[in-house]
Amino acid sequence: MSTQDAKERLELLQGTLDLLILRTLLFGPQHGQGIARAIQQTSEQELLVEHGALYPALQRLESRGWISARWGTSTNNRKARFYALTKAGRTQMVKETTKWNRLAAAIARVLEPGLKEG
Amino acid sequence: MFRRRRNSIDFRAEIDASIQLEADRLREEGLAVDEALAAARRAFGNRTLAQERFTESGSRWPAHLARDMRYGLRVLARSPGFTTAAVLTLALGIGANTAIFSAVYAALLRPLPFRDVDRIVFVMKKNPPRGWSQNPISPTEILGWRDESGVFEDLAAYTQTSCVLTGAGEPEEDPCEIASGNLFQVLGAAPFLGRAFSADEDKSEGPRAAILSYGLWHRRFGADTNVVGRAMEINGAGYSIAGVMPAGFSHQYGTPYGAIPEMWLSGIGLSPEGAGNDYFGIGRLKPGISLEQAASRMDAVSVRMEQTLPDLKGWRAQMMTLRAMISGDTRPALMVLAAAVIFVLLIACANIANLLLARSAGRAGEFAVRTALGASRGRIVRQLLAESLVISLAGGALGVLLAFWGCQGLAALAPPVWLRSAPGLASGAADPRVLAFALVTALLTTLFFGLAPALQSARLPTVEALQETGRNSLQGPRSRRFRNALAVSEIALAMVLLVGAGLMVRTLGQLSRLNLGVDPAHVLTLRVPLSGDRYKEPQVSVEFWDRVVAAVKALPGVESASVSRGAALGDWWAGQFFVTSDQPNPPAGHVPDANYVIAGPDYFSTMRIPLRRGRSFNQHDTQSGERVAIVNEELVRLHWPGQDPLGKRLRIGPPTSPWLTVVGVAGNVMSQGPEGGIHAEVYTPYQQFPWLLGGPHHLLLRTSAMIAPESLTHAVMQEIHRIDKGQPITEVATLEHIAQEPLAGQRMVMALLLSFAGLALVLAALGIYSVLSYSMAQRTREIGVRVALGAQPESVLRLVVGGGVRLVAAGMAAGTLAALILTRLMAELLYGVRATDPLTFGVVAMVLTATSLLACYIPARRALHIDLMTALRHE
Numbered sequence: 001m002s003t004q005d006a007k008e009r010l011e012l013l014q015g016t017l018d019l020l021i022l023r024t025l026l027f028g029p030q031h032g033q034g035i036a037r038a039i040q041q042t043s044e045q046e047l048l049v050e051h052g053a054l055y056p057a058l059q060r061l062e063s064r065g066w067i068s069a070r071w072g073t074s075t076n077n078r079k080a081r082f083y084a085l086t087k088a089g090r091t092q093m094v095k096e097t098t099k100w101n102r103l104a105a106a107i108a109r110v111l112e113p114g115l116k117e118g
Numbered sequence: 119m120f121r122r123r124r125n126s127i128d129f130r131a132e133i134d135a136s137i138q139l140e141a142d143r144l145r146e147e148g149l150a151v152d153e154a155l156a157a158a159r160r161a162f163g164n165r166t167l168a169q170e171r172f173t174e175s176g177s178r179w180p181a182h183l184a185r186d187m188r189y190g191l192r193v194l195a196r197s198p199g200f201t202t203a204a205v206l207t208l209a210l211g212i213g214a215n216t217a218i219f220s221a222v223y224a225a226l227l228r229p230l231p232f233r234d235v236d237r238i239v240f241v242m243k244k245n246p247p248r249g250w251s252q253n254p255i256s257p258t259e260i261l262g263w264r265d266e267s268g269v270f271e272d273l274a275a276y277t278q279t280s281c282v283l284t285g286a287g288e289p290e291e292d293p294c295e296i297a298s299g300n301l302f303q304v305l306g307a308a309p310f311l312g313r314a315f316s317a318d319e320d321k322s323e324g325p326r327a328a329i330l331s332y333g334l335w336h337r338r339f340g341a342d343t344n345v346v347g348r349a350m351e352i353n354g355a356g357y358s359i360a361g362v363m364p365a366g367f368s369h370q371y372g373t374p375y376g377a378i379p380e381m382w383l384s385g386i387g388l389s390p391e392g393a394g395n396d397y398f399g400i401g402r403l404k405p406g407i408s409l410e411q412a413a414s415r416m417d418a419v420s421v422r423m424e425q426t427l428p429d430l431k432g433w434r435a436q437m438m439t440l441r442a443m444i445s446g447d448t449r450p451a452l453m454v455l456a457a458a459v460i461f462v463l464l465i466a467c468a469n470i471a472n473l474l475l476a477r478s479a480g481r482a483g484e485f486a487v488r489t490a491l492g493a494s495r496g497r498i499v500r501q502l503l504a505e506s507l508v509i510s511l512a513g514g515a516l517g518v519l520l521a522f523w524g525c526q527g528l529a530a531l532a533p534p535v536w537l538r539s540a541p542g543l544a545s546g547a548a549d550p551r552v553l554a555f556a557l558v559t560a561l562l563t564t565l566f567f568g569l570a571p572a573l574q575s576a577r578l579p580t581v582e583a584l585q586e587t588g589r590n591s592l593q594g595p596r597s598r599r600f601r602n603a604l605a606v607s608e609i610a611l612a613m614v615l616l617v618g619a620g621l622m623v624r625t626l627g628q629l630s631r632l633n634l635g636v637d638p639a640h641v642l643t644l645r646v647p648l649s650g651d652r653y654k655e656p657q658v659s660v661e662f663w664d665r666v667v668a669a670v671k672a673l674p675g676v677e678s679a680s681v682s683r684g685a686a687l688g689d690w691w692a693g694q695f696f697v698t699s700d701q702p703n704p705p706a707g708h709v710p711d712a713n714y715v716i717a718g719p720d721y722f723s724t725m726r727i728p729l730r731r732g733r734s735f736n737q738h739d740t741q742s743g744e745r746v747a748i749v750n751e752e753l754v755r756l757h758w759p760g761q762d763p764l765g766k767r768l769r770i771g772p773p774t775s776p777w778l779t780v781v782g783v784a785g786n787v788m789s790q791g792p793e794g795g796i797h798a799e800v801y802t803p804y805q806q807f808p809w810l811l812g813g814p815h816h817l818l819l820r821t822s823a824m825i826a827p828e829s830l831t832h833a834v835m836q837e838i839h840r841i842d843k844g845q846p847i848t849e850v851a852t853l854e855h856i857a858q859e860p861l862a863g864q865r866m867v868m869a870l871l872l873s874f875a876g877l878a879l880v881l882a883a884l885g886i887y888s889v890l891s892y893s894m895a896q897r898t899r900e901i902g903v904r905v906a907l908g909a910q911p912e913s914v915l916r917l918v919v920g921g922g923v924r925l926v927a928a929g930m931a932a933g934t935l936a937a938l939i940l941t942r943l944m945a946e947l948l949y950g951v952r953a954t955d956p957l958t959f960g961v962v963a964m965v966l967t968a969t970s971l972l973a974c975y976i977p978a979r980r981a982l983h984i985d986l987m988t989a990l991r992h993e
Contacts, residue, residue: 032132033139051162055133076142081132 017049017057019100022085022093025067031080032058058083066092123734126169129975133169137162140754150404184683186504194508201509203884204470208513208560210404210877211466213520216556218452218459218870220525220549225448225536230441231366233306235400239409240443241273241399241601244436247707251436257392258427259295259420260399273401274301275388281381282649282846285351287338289748291362291647291846291965293377294352297387302363304402311335312346312361315384319360320653321386327360328352334380335362354650379733393429400440409437428706448536450946451867458618458874461611463559465881468604468611471511471567472885475601478502499573506568513564514557521548521556531869581956601889602925608885609929610936613966617937619875620958622868628950629861635796636686637726637789640677641853642827643818646838646845656807657741662841663804667718669837670819676831679724679819680718681804683811687791687856690809696800698757699767699777712753713789714770716814719803722784724820732764732782733934746803747778751786753798770800771810778802791860793949818853827852860875864866864947879966882929883973890922891977901981911982918981920975930966 024030024038035058036049062065065114066089085093140158145151194201243259244251257275264273276297282497283290285882299315302308309329318324328350339345348359363382388397403412414437424430478485485498529537529546537544646666653659663681670679684692694714697704702779704710719735721727730751739746747768754763767777778800786796804814819834821827828850835847858865894901901914941953951958 031136031139033136051136052164055129055136059129074139076139078135078138078142079131080135080139107832 016100017053018061019093019096020047021054021057021061022066022089022096023081025083025089026093029072029082029084031072031074031082033080034074036099052054061089065089129169131730132161133165155316165235182500183504183507186501187508189501190505190508193505197477200473201512203892204473204509205513205516207466207469207473207881208510208564209516209520209891212517212560213524213557214459214874214877215463215559216456216517216521216548216553217524217528219552220521220547221528221543221557222452222456222550223552225452226445230444231307232440234405235440237403237405238272238305238440239401239403239412239437241401242436242438243433245432246434247432253433253436254395255399256395256430257397258386258390258423259386259433259435260397260431261390262419262423263399264401266422266465267412269401269403269407269414269415271402272300272304273399273403274298275386275397276301276382277386277396277397277398277499278379279378279383280647281350281352281383282354282647283338283350284354284650284812284844289844289846290338291649291848292334292380293367294381294383295379297382298388299384301382301400304400305379307363307367309361311343313358315360315382319384320386320388322385322389324385324387325362326355326357327384328357328813329363329382330359330363331363331380332365332367335708342894346613352381357383384959408972409439419572431707446535447863450864450944451511454618454867454947454991455870457616457943458871460616462877463563465568465608465611465878465885467563467887468608468627469881469885470609472565472601472608472880472888475604476504476888485926499569501567503565503639506564509568510561510564512707514560517556517560518548518553521553524548531866533859533866541849544621572612592636598893601892605882605885605889605925606929606932608882608928609966609970610933611935612875612882613930613962614937614940615871615875616879616962617933617941617968618872618944619868621941621944621951621953621955622864622871622964624951624955624958625947625949626861626868627862629792629864632788632792634792635727635785636687636853638687638853638857639828640821640823640825641724641818642821642830642834642854643816643851643853644831644834644847645816645849646847647815648845649815650844653813656809656813660805662809664719665841666817666838667720669841670817670834673830673833673837675821675825677820677822678720678724679817680720680723680819681716681814682816683716683804683809684789686712686815687787687789687853694770694810695799696768696770699769700757702769710757710798712749712770712800715789715799715801716804716809717748717801718814721801721818724818725787726820727787728785730783730785732780734782735801735803740805741807743806745776745778745806746781748782748784748801750782750784750799752796753800754783756798769801770802775808775810791857793860864949867947870938879969882966883969886922886925886970887973887976889925890918890974891980893921894918894977894981898984901984905984914981920977922970926967926970926974930963933966934963936975 014033020039021035024042027038030038030078032051032054036051036054039047039049058067058069062069062083067083067084068086069081069083071079127454137158140161141151141154143676144154144157149157176315229235242251242262243253243255243262245253255276259274260275264270274297276295278293278295280969281292281294297315299317299320302314308314312329314329315327318772319327330345335341335345345359346361350357350359386397403409413435416437420430420434432767460914487493488498525548529544648659648662653662667681669680670676692714693711695709695711697709717725717735719737719739722729722734729748732748735746735748747770749763749768758766763780763783766780768780769775769777784799784801787799788794788796789799790797802809807813817834817838819827819830821830831850835850838845838847901909904914904917937959938954945953
């Protein structure tokens, strides 16, 4: 992400970062850098994750008890803070995903006809 | 869920680690080590922002608050003048309010420890046609009202007397009551040891029993639990101890004027024929019967009774709830003080608001800078509120200290009558509930007044505020109007307090200027109750007093000495019916009455009561001489107007009493204290008996002007004990002290109102000063320009002072109006001055104007001395 030009990428909608973090952590514990990279890779480089927002977001999720954190060692032997999904976080993710899907579908329904006519 | 908060060092470490990870990755992609690190840093973006967001989001309120308050403390420490003023103002407001409202609670609101206390009523009688009220009642009336009105569950009676304890231990005299056995039951209380009086003991010739107060039981009987059934000697007769009342009981009922009883005696012997008006009733109304219903049914009984008993003509029951009775005179005084102290708090709040507003206005620049640096508005509001909180906590803590001192001061200052009716007051303890309330009030007021400036500063557009460096930012018309309104209301409130204090000063002035009819300076009085079988013989009693007076007169420094029953100015009113020889059979209900005083030969010279006509008593007025009396001018005015009173005859008490010949006319004396007014009085010589109401028992002596009368106390007591060492001596006091005592309540109100008003004056002056000097600071440049353009000092002065004078005028107009309405509520406390006294209002207006002008003058002088260059460069 960082080394490429970020301007063409989509900015994340407010509040969606939390959901994406939770979703990413579903596959196992990960550190911040790894989470950011994972989101960018899975979104095929479409989504920009700003570090200035990422770490406070992780902090927020942690203080709500949806993720837990501990210091560990990364694959290349660096110290990093690893985050894991908690049980409450899992429930929260399912809830948020359902909400998001409904929202996306609704928006799509509104936007679809216009596209057809255009 | 209170996990330990993650600290920001840990967060920083995480960011470092994150950048390291990214750099590693970039190196794998082929970048050089330092290039990779720089790129990773660049990619991370604004680190400080992330850090700031972390601090904002993750931290919890308490941690935040603590940090804000620490910062607030530092900020406040930088402006010690403002901080001291705000904290002190708040502390005084809280302290004064807590002290006064603790007293209000103790005297007026405290729950009384009796079951269904609202049904307990105090029963006396009144005679509206003759203007008499709160008189004691007779057994006839007690029994009639109890049995025929049907409004009482039960009605108890008691009479106040004094008990001389002899036998084991030192002789002592204590106030006590002869009470009917149902007294305790009516009140819903019971002895905690032993029992109440039985029906048999209630009879006048029944077995004699005594119930002890907790205090006496402790003091004289060493809290011995086996005391019940023991014999003791009271007033020379044998009694057996029936029980002991729990602690504090005796304080809880009865008139505040009566003494607090140390024991209760049986043998009240109420009989339908009993005519002595010696009793008070305490009754428990049946459920659902109001005071008015009870009064009207008892009046019906009274109407029936006066048909057959002409002595009762015109008398009706007078009832008060126990609470009203106990509060007594304290209510109006405490109400006035409570209102005054609320005013003080209001002024204090207005002042703090003003200080905070002025301060935050001066800091607009600071806030603008902080906003520009990324502080959210919420942060700034929170910061300002934290500062307010620091002030209110500091003020609150100091206020608690002041409250404790205030309560103790109040207890020390309060007249004995108040303490008697409110034992909570006497303890000098601040009421915890009141204290909590005052603290919460302080917290809320400061936060509320802190909120206004906080929100105002937060609302400012940053750029504008930065450009103006905060100069005009809070000088908008709305804010100025608010600040002016605060100053105006401070002046108005101060005016009301000053008028109240002024009226009390005038009242005390009037009362102390009153001619009491006696000269109380340098007179010592004491009481020897003369108990014991020996003194049942009047002649023995007279001889005792003859010897005491002779012995005391021989003491160095004593100018004259005499004896009396009923010392003038003391609480010894003894109204007696009498008839004159001109009208020996007045119609029932119109029998005249007079205060009855038994006096020794030198009574009038010792008291310095002038003799208008005739002679004083002398050595020939003995048992063998003609029965004589001296009357006062008031009695002559009422009964023998325009006639020569000398040689007239009158008879006091029952028709069997002897006729007395008037041999002298004495000047009027305010026997019941300054507010009691003047009444008819009859003096009879103590060597001539039978006496009514027992013999003389007060010794009075006038010392030479060189000597403090109380310094002779010990010598006088020695002389008395040389004559009879078994006699207790009580009520040692100077006449001066006795004369001052009735004024103690008003003096206390005056002292407190004066200090409140002084405080209000200072705070209001401070308010004007802060408004003016603030607006001065705002207009430094404007004034500089004016001076540069040739404005004269007078016009500059007018500019600054003019603003102040308008505020003061508005405040005084509002204050005068409010005072005219509010001082009416204190009419009960005033004497010889009307609530709308123009002199008081005038003086107060002058004081307020002078103080305000002084407050205006200081900023105005500063305006005159503005350095032109500094002023113009002010921006």
